[in-house]
Amino acid sequence: MTSRRQGEGESVQRPSDDSLRRARTNLRSLVSDGPSQLPSLNLVADGIRLELEKHGQVAILYVSLDRYGRLEPIFGWRIVADILDAVAANLDGMAGSALRRLDVVSDFTLTDDAFIVLLSPPRAAETIADDDLAAVTRRVYERLQSLLLNDLAPGVYDRVHPSVGSAIMSADEGLTFEQNLQNGIALAMQAAEREAAAYGDALEKTLADCVRRNELEPLFEPVVDQRAQAVVGYRSAVRGPFYSPVRLPDVLLDVARRSSLLAAYGIAARETTVTAAAGLKPDDLLFLGCASGELPNAAVVAVSEFYSLNQALVPQHVVFEIDADELGVNTASTLRTLADVREMGFQLCLSGLGAQFTTLELIAEARPDFLCLDPVLVANVGVEQTPIEVVQLLVRFCDRIGAELIATGVRSADQQQQLLRSGVELFCGELFARPDTQLPAVTFAV
Numbered sequence: 001m002t003s004r005r006q007g008e009g010e011s012v013q014r015p016s017d018d019s020l021r022r023a024r025t026n027l028r029s030l031v032s033d034g035p036s037q038l039p040s041l042n043l044v045a046d047g048i049r050l051e052l053e054k055h056g057q058v059a060i061l062y063v064s065l066d067r068y069g070r071l072e073p074i075f076g077w078r079i080v081a082d083i084l085d086a087v088a089a090n091l092d093g094m095a096g097s098a099l100r101r102l103d104v105v106s107d108f109t110l111t112d113d114a115f116i117v118l119l120s121p122p123r124a125a126e127t128i129a130d131d132d133l134a135a136v137t138r139r140v141y142e143r144l145q146s147l148l149l150n151d152l153a154p155g156v157y158d159r160v161h162p163s164v165g166s167a168i169m170s171a172d173e174g175l176t177f178e179q180n181l182q183n184g185i186a187l188a189m190q191a192a193e194r195e196a197a198a199y200g201d202a203l204e205k206t207l208a209d210c211v212r213r214n215e216l217e218p219l220f221e222p223v224v225d226q227r228a229q230a231v232v233g234y235r236s237a238v239r240g241p242f243y244s245p246v247r248l249p250d251v252l253l254d255v256a257r258r259s260s261l262l263a264a265y266g267i268a269a270r271e272t273t274v275t276a277a278a279g280l281k282p283d284d285l286l287f288l289g290c291a292s293g294e295l296p297n298a299a300v301v302a303v304s305e306f307y308s309l310n311q312a313l314v315p316q317h318v319v320f321e322i323d324a325d326e327l328g329v330n331t332a333s334t335l336r337t338l339a340d341v342r343e344m345g346f347q348l349c350l351s352g353l354g355a356q357f358t359t360l361e362l363i364a365e366a367r368p369d370f371l372c373l374d375p376v377l378v379a380n381v382g383v384e385q386t387p388i389e390v391v392q393l394l395v396r397f398c399d400r401i402g403a404e405l406i407a408t409g410v411r412s413a414d415q416q417q418q419l420l421r422s423g424v425e426l427f428c429g430e431l432f433a434r435p436d437t438q439l440p441a442v443t444f445a446v
Contacts, residue, residue: 013167015186019193023186047105048181051120052171058105059119059128061140062165062188063087066196067113068203069159069250073352076376083152083160084113090147091115091140099136102128114192116185118169128168137166158248161199165191203245204259207252210240211261211268217241218273219249219435222442223287223406224427226420229444233285233319234277235408235428237435238269249289257291266294267301271309279439280312287319287349287370292326292334299341315345319370324350327362338366351408353394364401371398373424375409381418388422395423 015023051058065087071079091107102119119136121128144162169184210216220234237249246252256265270288277286290298298320306313320341327334327350338348349370350363363371373391380387391407398405407419410429419427433440 013187015183015190019186019190020182023182023189045177048118049177051105051118052169052177052180055121055126056171057121057128058169058184059102059121059133059136060167060169060184060188061117061119061137062114062167062185062192063091063117063140063144064114064163064165064189064192064196066161066163066199067159068161069248069254071156071159073374073376074155074159074250075153076379079153079156080113083148083156086147086152087115087144087162090143091117094140094143099140102132102136116188133166133168137164140164155248158245158251161196163192163196163199165189165193165195167191200258203255204261206240206244206246207255207259207261207265210244210246210252211264214268214272215241215244216252216265216269216272217437218269218276219437220277220439221428221435222433222440223285224432224442225425226416226427227425231284231442232426233287233317234280234439235287235289235321236273236277237289238273253289253291262291262294263297266290266298270298270301271305274306274309274313276437277310277313277439280310280317282312283317284312285317285319285347286313287321290320290322292322292329292337295320295322295337295341299344299346302346303344316347319347319349321349321351321370321372324352324359324363324371327359327366331362335362335365338368342367349406353405360397364397367401368403370406370426371403372406372408372428375429378407378409378415378419378429379411381415382412388418391419391422391424399423 048058065083088107099117099119102122105118105120107115107117117140119128119133122132141162141164144164145157148160148162149157165188167184167187167190169180169187171180172183175183216238217240219237219239221236222231223233223235224230225232238252239249240246240252246255252265256262270290273288274286280286288298302313302318303315306318342348347369348366349372350366350368351372352374353363353371371394373394377387377390381391395405404426405424406426406428407416407424408428410416410419410427410431412431416427416431432442
C-alpha cells in the first residue's frame with residue numbers, strides 16, 4: 001500500500017484505549033454479517049484499501065441511536081428493527097444527495113444500534129476538507145431527526161436520539177490496514193459519544209429546571225372494577241412541560257434514572273401527585289410509580305408527609321408501582337426492600353407483566369398485591385390468539401400468588417370483554433378515561 005506518512009511536526013489524533021478496544025471487538029463481528037443483510041467488512045475491505053492507496057485517507061461517519069423511555073413496551077418488540085431498517089434505508093438514500101460532496105465507499109451495521117459510513121474524498125480533491133465533513137455530519141443528523149419525527153410512529157422521535165460522529169481515517173504505513181480502520185472507527189465513535197453526552201447533559205439540565213421550578217405535572221388514570229362498576233383507585237404518572245424534551249412520563253423517569261437527580265425528582269414528583277389527588281375517596285387507592293432504588297426513601301417520606309398533604313392517604317391506600325424488570329437488578333436487596341415496604345403498611349404493584357416470562361419466579365418471590373399486564377400484550381388481544389392464551393396463563397399465575405391483575409392500556413369494549421372472559425377483573429385505559437391532571441370521572445353503562 002502506498003500511503004502518505006504523517007509529517008514529523010503534524011499532530012496525530014489517537015483514540016482512547018477503551019474506544020480502540022470496542023472498535024476492535026466490533027470489527028471482529030463484521031467478518032460475517034448475515035442478519036442485517038448489509039455489506040460486511042470482508043466485502044468492502046478492498047474498496048477501502050483502494051481509497052487509502054489513492055488518497056491516503058477515508059472519512060468515517062458513525063451513527064448511533066440513543067434510546068430514552070420505553071420503546072418496546074409502548075410500540076411492541078418489532079419497533080427497534082423498524083427503526084434500524086428505516087435508518088439504514090435513509091443512509092442509503094442520502095448517498096446521492098446529502099453525501100454528494102463525497103463518494104460513499106460503503107455503509108454497514110457496526111453494532112445492534114449503530115451504523116458506520118465510509119467516505120472517500122471528492123473526485124476533484126486529494127483530501128477531505130474539514131468543512132465538507134462537518135457539513136455532511138450535520139446534514140446526516142438533520143435527516144435522521146426528520147426521519148424519526150415524520151416517518152415513524154408518533155412518539156418515536158421523543159424516545160430515540162441519533163448521535164453522529166465523524167473522523168478521518170489516515171493511512172499510517174506503520175500500522176496494518178485493520179489497525180488503521182480500528183483507529184478511524186474509534187475516533188468517530190468518540191465523536192458520536194461526545195454528542196450523545198452533550199444531549200444527555202442537556203436533558204439532565206432540563207430535568208433539574210423542571211424540579212427547581214416545580215414544573216412537574218401529575219396525570220391520573222382510573223383503575224376500574226367492571227363487574228362492581230366501581231373505581232378502586234388511580235394509577236399516576238408525571239410529565240414535564242408540554243414543549244419540553246422530557247414531557248413524556250417514561251422519558252422523564254428514564255432521564256431521572258440516568259442522572260444524579262433521581263432522588264430529588266422522585267420527591268418532587270410524589271409531592272405534586274399526592275397534592276393533586278385531593279379528590280380521593282376514603283377507600284381509593286393511589287398507585288405511585290417509583291424506581292426500586294429510591295423506594296426505601298419514598299416509603300419513609302410517605303409515612304411522614306403524605307397524610308399531611310392528603311388525609312385520604314394512609315399507608316394502606318398507597319400502592320408503590322415499579323417495573324417488573326427491576327427485580328432482576330440487585331435482586332436480593334430489592335426483594336428485601338419490597339418486604340420492608342409491605343411491613344410499613346404499603347401495597348405493591350409490579351407493571352410490565354407478560355413482557356417476558358423470565359421474571360415470573362422473582363415476581364412470585366416479591367409477593368405483590370397487584371400486577372399490571374403489559375399494554376402491548378393487551379393491545380394484541382383480539383388481533384391474535386396467542387395474547388389471550390398468555391393472559392389466561394397469567395390470570396392463573398396471579399391466582400396462585402394471591403395478586404390482583406390489572407389490564408392496562410385497554411382501548412376498546414371488545415378488548416375488555418375478551419379479557420373479562422379470560423378472568424381479568426380490573427382495567428385501566430382510554431376506554432374508561434384518558435389520563436388527566438385531575439382525578440378523571442368514570443361513567444358506567446347501565
